[in-house]
Amino acid sequence: MENNNYMSTWKKSCIRIGSPTNILAAFTAFIPVLYLCNKFDCWPETSLILSAWALTAIAFGAFYIVEPIAYYASLGMAGTYLSFLSGNIGNMRMPCASLALDVTESEPGTIQAEVVSTMAICGSIITNLIATTAAAFVGTAIVAILPQAINDGLKLYASAAIFGATFGNYALKKPKIAVFGALIPIVCKLIGTLPAWLTIVLSVFGTVLIARLMFNAEQKKKA
Amino acid sequence: MDYLQISNLPIIWFLCSFTVIIAALQAVLFIRAANKATKECQIDPEIPKKAFRVGLVTAIGPALGVFIVMVGLMSAIGGPMSWLRLSIIGAAPTELAAATNGATAAGVTLGGEGYTLQIMAVSWFAMALNGAGWLLLTGVATPSLEKLRDKLSGGDTHWLGVMSAACSIGVFGYLNVNSIISKGFLNGGPVINMGNLVAVVSGALCMMALGRWVVPKHPKLAEYSLGIAMLFGIACALILA
Numbered sequence: 001m002e003n004n005n006y007m008s009t010w011k012k013s014c015i016r017i018g019s020p021t022n023i024l025a026a027f028t029a030f031i032p033v034l035y036l037c038n039k040f041d042c043w044p045e046t047s048l049i050l051s052a053w054a055l056t057a058i059a060f061g062a063f064y065i066v067e068p069i070a071y072y073a074s075l076g077m078a079g080t081y082l083s084f085l086s087g088n089i090g091n092m093r094m095p096c097a098s099l100a101l102d103v104t105e106s107e108p109g110t111i112q113a114e115v116v117s118t119m120a121i122c123g124s125i126i127t128n129l130i131a132t133t134a135a136a137f138v139g140t141a142i143v144a145i146l147p148q149a150i151n152d153g154l155k156l157y158a159s160a161a162i163f164g165a166t167f168g169n170y171a172l173k174k175p176k177i178a179v180f181g182a183l184i185p186i187v188c189k190l191i192g193t194l195p196a197w198l199t200i201v202l203s204v205f206g207t208v209l210i211a212r213l214m215f216n217a218e219q220k221k222k223a
Numbered sequence: 224m225d226y227l228q229i230s231n232l233p234i235i236w237f238l239c240s241f242t243v244i245i246a247a248l249q250a251v252l253f254i255r256a257a258n259k260a261t262k263e264c265q266i267d268p269e270i271p272k273k274a275f276r277v278g279l280v281t282a283i284g285p286a287l288g289v290f291i292v293m294v295g296l297m298s299a300i301g302g303p304m305s306w307l308r309l310s311i312i313g314a315a316p317t318e319l320a321a322a323t324n325g326a327t328a329a330g331v332t333l334g335g336e337g338y339t340l341q342i343m344a345v346s347w348f349a350m351a352l353n354g355a356g357w358l359l360l361t362g363v364a365t366p367s368l369e370k371l372r373d374k375l376s377g378g379d380t381h382w383l384g385v386m387s388a389a390c391s392i393g394v395f396g397y398l399n400v401n402s403i404i405s406k407g408f409l410n411g412g413p414v415i416n417m418g419n420l421v422a423v424v425s426g427a428l429c430m431m432a433l434g435r436w437v438v439p440k441h442p443k444l445a446e447y448s449l450g451i452a453m454l455f456g457i458a459c460a461l462i463l464a
Binding site: 006009010011013014015017018019020021022023024025026027028029030031032033035036037040042043044048049051052053055056057059060061063064065067068069070071072073074077078080081082084085086087088090091092094095096097098099100102103104106107108109110111112114115116117118119120121122123124125126127128129130131132133134135136139140142143146149151152153154155156157158159160161162163164165166167168169170171172173174177178181182184185186188189190191192193196199200203204205206207208210211212215 | 246270282303325406408422448
């Protein structure tokens, strides 16, 4: 098949689409605040902005680097651009991509897998944009008439339930790896004082390392 | 006008729409690229369609969660900003933390007394700066991540498959445990979030049961399995926790 030759064309077009749009969005996100300060002459002191930024970067700064690296193997190139622009990675993009790869029986690393995860993520982005746009216009009215239980259920438990379901899907296919994938973060979180970014690094790369050891052992058995 | 009225002005909606449109535009461009790849590599055209449907449908549940959370966020940071922030990177808790840090830096509380227009601007800057971290890093460094993956997989496609699965298992292991255990032994715990525990375990068990016994007999259900398992997990959490 000519698929492998197409892979480099695909990657080039991913970079051509993804890189400018992600960078552009970083800047356009400032437009409202720049207008606000200009129009209402309410420029805050730079030191205030810097200290607010510092407070935020202490909490999230490590994630800017750790998350793209840790999620890359699952998201691929197009998926990384799309997911880190549109967000909701754990609760939408990755579950959608992994289920789509599953349902279409696509092998990771093939052009079909790239196409499938891209399309699944794009589908989920459309759904998300519809939801946020609807919330902007009719959200307040709808939430007011929803029964409290539905409101609470979706707000409090939607993420945890889809995290669990996605994990269950992998556990079915790779039960041995899944045991360690659950054990490592349990130990980290039970200790309690490790920073979140370190827990992610240990969970992801620890699980990959154990998978590698199992993989090597299997290869030896086969040989 | 108070700060919340100003934050809901029509012009602010308009200015926020630029970024939302970029997110939509990027998705459209990638769909076009994927369609082109489908043709050039002679992939069955049903496959990308199916994948798109899976994304569209599976995201409904979590998107409803975002919908409800956003309504809450609108009362704190206004409609247009909530719309912009929740349409791109940064979930509601992240955005609230950044907005709150803006207020904290100025020595007031978000939306509380002394939360002036000027301090709202600090909150807005903090959210934009925080989001820019992920956007700039992936905008610039994604090709290097590809090289890193190539190096780690060593060109062995069999291992690449296992590695991708192991990465996802690690990510979701973390996300699950993080939502369940809120405090560990060394910081006054352990504190367990029972609702999330029930949601995670019942969601996982439902998905495993579907995968093992239901989907093999009714393959069409596979596309909806995550959505079904999610609703089951939410229902169990509401009833049991």
